[in-house]
Amino acid sequence: MVKPSHRNASKQDSCYDRVGSLTTNVADGFTMIAVGDLIVARPLTAGQGLGFDAIVKMLHDADVTFGNLETNIFDIRTFSGSPQAEYGGAYHVSLPALGPDLKAMGFNLLSRANNHSLDWGVEGMRETGRVLDQNGIVHAGVGETLSQAGAARFLETSRGRVALVSFATTFTPLSRAADPAGEAPGRAGVNSLRLAEVLVFPSGMLESLRRIGNELPHRDDHEDPNRVVLAGMSSRVVCKAGDKPGYSYEADARDLAEIIRNVRRGKQFADFCIVTNHGHEPGRWSQEPSDYEQSLAHSLIDGGADAYVAHGPHQLRGIEIYKGRPIFYSLGNFIFDDLRTPVAADMFAAHGKDPRTDTDADVSVAEMVTWGFSQPVFYESVVTVSRFEQNRLAELRLYPIDLNRSERFANRGTPRLASKPQAKAILERLQKLSKSFGTKIAMENNIGVIKPEPRSPR
Structure with a gap:
């Protein structure tokens, strides 16, 4: 047998080094669209008009279009599960027709680790996954065990392979996934960071x-x-x-180590890695991220992530650019269509309603008032468009959106591009929220623009 020369062995080693590399490797012009929470109870593309159509066209123009799916998808007539006594504050549910509708909107990547993942039990979690799989939408953040829930899932695009790792810091205690231990089996649920x-x-x-x-x-x-x-x-x-x-928060060291490991493993098998966190901390009232989150986002990017996307507070928080990668501390709501039905008995009782005399809509309205969701700030957000050149963020564009708060209950919650005065107000608020992170947001024709300083590649 002929032994390889040292020169050939060196080339071989270099090849293997690249296989395990954490460097970004997308083609120039790679574009990521990221939006916030999708609280959606029905298909929307057929009947929302030109305002929504303009946004749908935008979503289709990206290589990756990402959002956080904060609902379960199933047909109540054939559903084998039940609403759980412990739920995320409301029982979010949508019809199976939402699956093809999300695809028609342009979504190809969704996070699912959040406080509503198991509102309808493991059965609701599983049925939602089946609907998304049937429609070719990649999703991450829940699974039959913690290892499955925490694993990166992959999307193939013409400009590179994209990994998604999804976790939640806000979740119902019994929804936390677990791995087997000895004779004890694993537990289905959410990938969590305690x-x-x-x-x-x-x-x-x-x-x-x-x-x-x-x-x-x-x-x-x-x-x-x-x-x-x-x-x-x-x-x-x-x-x-x-x-x-x-309030101050300290991340569980074991959970954090496992998440960072999953990010590294995801990036080793992909060209680009998105990491998402669903958390309400310190509360929905706060426009500032929690004290733990900046160091967390930095450590994830240091570990291989190309973007950190947070959601959960239902309102905008600041934007940071770290090592040429975007950090979104909250993207608020993208769809806030809260026409939920059916509503479980627990939720009727929680809001002092009687299912024999009150309707599901009565309960939903009461819930919106209780949580303060009638305020305008929950109906304003942005669509973020990140364009990468030479494997670094070249430009980030922010398109302000309005979720039709002034419409009647049956029609509100669907996004449209904000009017000029409202767009200006949204961007000015985002400028203030991002200032402490050293981020400068320019305004060009009602669009926010961030152009990072050119630096050497990571």
């Missing part, structure tokens, strides 16, 4: 809380002078010192 919430108080207020904690009959001794733990029969609240009252 967060430990800590309340932050100035030192004087913290001392007052410490005195309260010391008076409780079941005290939790904690030696850290900068922390107070208030422990009870069914709860444990951790407080720490800070400049002002607020």
Whole structure:
């Protein structure tokens, strides 16, 4: 047998190095469209008119069109599951015709890890996946085990292979997926990143809380002078010192390590990798991301991600460009069509309604009021179009959209391009939210434009 020369062996090693590379490898002109939450209860392409048609045309022009699917898809007449006692705040459901309609809109990549993934149990999760698979839409974030839920899923495009890793920091506790352990089988559900919430108080207020904690009959001794733990029969609240009252979050180290590993593995088998996070923290009221999220986004991009897309607060948050990659801290709502039916008995009870006299729409309206979703900020967002040249973000365009808040209940929630005054207001708000990240957003003909400074490739 002839042994390879050192020169040939070196070339062979170089080839194998490239196989496992985390570098980006898309053709010039690669375009990613990313939007926020798809809360949609019915097919929309047939009857929404020219305003929606213009956006659909835009969605079809990209190599990748991504959104977060925050609903279940099945036919209640043949559905074998049931609404769960623990649900994500509302029972989101849509007809099977939504599958081909999402494809007709232009969506080819969807995240599914969120707090509504198991509103209708494992059966709803599985049926939704079947509908998406039948329509050729790639999706990630849920699965029969944690390994399946966390795994990257792949979309083939003419400009490169795209990986998607989807996880959630906001999820119902019983929806969290798990892997087998010994004889115990795995559990179907959501790919989750658990967060430990800590309340932050100035030192004087913290001392007052410490005195309260010391008076409780079941005290939790904690030696850290900068922390107070208030422990009870069914709860444990951790407080720490800070400049002002607020919330702080610490990511579970095991969950984070597994997510970063899945990102690396996804990028090794793809040319481009998108990572998405569905989280409400610190609350839907906040226009600022949580304190943990910037370092998380940076670490994911360092680990191979080409874009970080967050959703969940249902309103816009800032945009950052890090190492030539876009970070969207929240893209708000893209479709907020909340005509949900059927509504489970638990939701009727939660809003003081009676299924014998009140309707599903009555409950939905009450839920919107309870959560404050009638405010204009939840009906304004952007369609983001990221164009890559030489494997770096060359330009990011932001198209402001209006979700028809002023329409009657049956017609609101579907996007159209915002009017000139509204577009200006949306972009000015996004400029302010992005300023702390060093992001400059120019305005050109009612469109936001971000052009990153040219740098050497990663």
